[in-house]
Amino acid sequence: MTHRKPSTLTDLALVAVFAGLIAAFSLAPAIPVGALMVPITLQTLAVALTAMILGPWRGFAATCLYLLLGFVGLPVFAGGAAGIGVLVRPSAGYLLAFPIAALVIGFLARRFVLRFGTAGRRWGLFVVAGLAGSILVIHPLGILGMSINGAMPLQAAAVLDLAYWPGDVIKTVIAALVAVAVHRAFPDLFAPVAPVVDSERTSAHIG
Structure with missing residues (x-):
């Protein structure tokens, strides 16, 4: 199995770039x-794409950085909103779901690719991962946020949430297509990190 070399600087750069991508x-x-x-925004597309490309932990870090930038005052939320005041909006649940969704999508995408994924299967596997993040995390937390901040019953919030499903399916498909192309160009993105070998110990052992 191919391993990639650990690189903190590369990981930090990828986290920063994809946090900027979500903001854009x-x-x-x-x-x-x-x-x-x-x-309805393109945020969920960007979150899914980030997780499918970076995997769970870097995807989680990128989405957390994005939220942090918005909470400290940068206008990176939908409509140019910023600040912690967004947490009292009906959309707060969707925002807070992003890091958890990135963990789920990234974990499943990486797991699927390393265990089953051939180039021909990756698109379908990424779609499954993206829909799992939506079904298990984004929509439940979004419904909860609308119910709490919008002062409405959960059932009514769930009905309102149905309007976002067609767009999310389309965005998940698009994210999967782009992610497949990125992984084809950079096949080591999901490769396990190579263990660090202590060269002095190795030399001493050989000697």
Whole structure:
């Protein structure tokens, strides 16, 4: 099995770049829908793409960095919003779900590729991983956020959430297609990190 060399600087650079990517996607025009006007954005596409490319922990770190930048005042949330005031909006649950969703999507994507993934199967595996993150994390927490901050029953919030499903499926498919192309160009992204060997101990042992 191919291993990649550990590189803290490379990992930090990837985390920073993909946090910026999520921010850039968040600034695309949003479409408010439903009674609470929670917008349809490209954020979930960027989060899924980040996790599919970086894997669980770097994807988690990138989404956390993105949220941190927004909470400290940079206008990186949908519509140019910023600050911790977004946590009282009906959309807060979706935002807070991003790091957990990145963990789930990244873990499954990496697991699928390392265990089953051939180039021909990766697209379908990435779609499964992305939909799992949406079903298990993003939509449940989004519904909870709308219910709490929008002062409505969970059932009513769940009905409102249905409006976001078609777009999320399309965005997941797009993210998977892009991720496949990236992994084809950089096949070692999901390769296990090579163990660090102490050269002095090795030399002494050989001698």
